[in-house]
Amino acid sequence: MISVVIPTHNRSELLTRAVESALNQTHKDIEIIVVSDGSTDNTEEVMKAYQQRENNIKFISVFPGKGANNARNEGIRASEGEYIAFLDDDDEWAPHKLESQLSVFNSDSSIGMVYTGINVIYVKEDLTYYSLSGKGGDLSKDILLKNVIGATPSVMIKKEILDQSGFFDVDMPAKQDYDLWIRVCQLTNVGYVDEPLVNYYNYSGEKQISLSTEKHERAIEMIDKKYSSLFKTLTPEEVKQQRSNYFISIANIALRNNNKSLGFKYGMKALHKKISLKNLVYVLSVPIPFKVLLKVKNRM
Known part of the structure; x- marks a missing residue:
């Protein structure tokens, strides 16, 4: 059985889309x-109505204010499945997502986690960006350089692997998913479905747990300390690439907040760490409107 864990907070009107998918x-x-993180809207009533119709739905309410990753952890603890799949309350899956991932698990017993491509839908800009990584296998080093796995809604993972790795670290101010993927990738091979099977809705600042560059900087510092022994195995060139990737990730957050000066600052930091055509193009593209950049990226 697969346990689908959906954290939610005061978004009952969007939650139904996720549950239906x-x-x-x-x-x-x-x-x-x-798992409701202290919702005060009609989330409980909506879920009770579902439970009257469906016999495979659990609803848990936890103490408010601890965030989505604490809610995910509570969902994992309450799960009875061999596999855990994560879905955000405002996102949705393609109908064959879980079936496709299960096929990958069944094809190779060394695989403990499978992720998919995603459609990143920028709601305000009315644009969709297709995010496909294409990486699978032993990602124990790749994951140290950048988050090649991506967001939680694309991931399905064996419960036994989570029991070994530990769950989401709720003390992290941001990047809790990346922190977990680092641990998981040291334990198991990873599978990948080269198809966008998640619609990941981005509301440009209204949605996510954190678009704070300061929180992401603190999270990077914590990750550096937690996994210092792993990072010591990187070559000097890989360290440059890793730091460059970190700065680009923060620059992206700044640009999603329409803070071009901060985006340029972190883009320049990335270029300073690693001089490359890719980083140079990134810095030069900062003044271009975000919507135009997305259109260009989709055509590349």
Whole structure:
């Protein structure tokens, strides 16, 4: 069985879309665990209505204010499945997502986690960016250079691997997913479905847990300390690439906040760490409107 964990907070009008996309999966041996982080809207009533119709839905309410990753952890603890899949309350899956991932697990017993491509939908800009990584296998070093796995809604993972790696670190101010993927990738091979099977909705500052560059900087410092022994295995050139990737990730957050000066600052830091055509193009593109950049990126 696959346990689908959905954290939520005061978004009942969007939550139904996520729940429906889980119920509509072609693979039917699932349980859906919705964990409310102290919602004060009608989330509980919405979920009670679902529970009257469906026999595979659990609803848990936890103490408010601890955030989505604490809610995910509570969902994992309540799960009964062999596999855990994560879905955000305002995102949705393609109907064959879980079936496709399960096929990858069944094809190779060394795989403990499978992720997919995603459609990043910028709602205000009315644009979709197709994010496909294409990396699988032993990612124990790749994950140290950057978050090649991406966001939680694309991931399905064996429960036994999570029991070994530990769950989401709720003390991290940001990048909790990346922190977990680092641990997981040291334990198991990773599979990849080269198809965008998640619609990941981006509301340009209204949605996510954190678009704070300061929080992401603190998270990077914490990751550096937590995994210092792993980072010591990188070559000097790989360290340059890693630092460059970190700065680009923060620059992206600044640009999503429409803070071009801060985006330029971190873009320049990335270029200083690693002089490359890619980083140079990034810095030069900062003045270009975000919507135009997305259109260009989709055509590349």
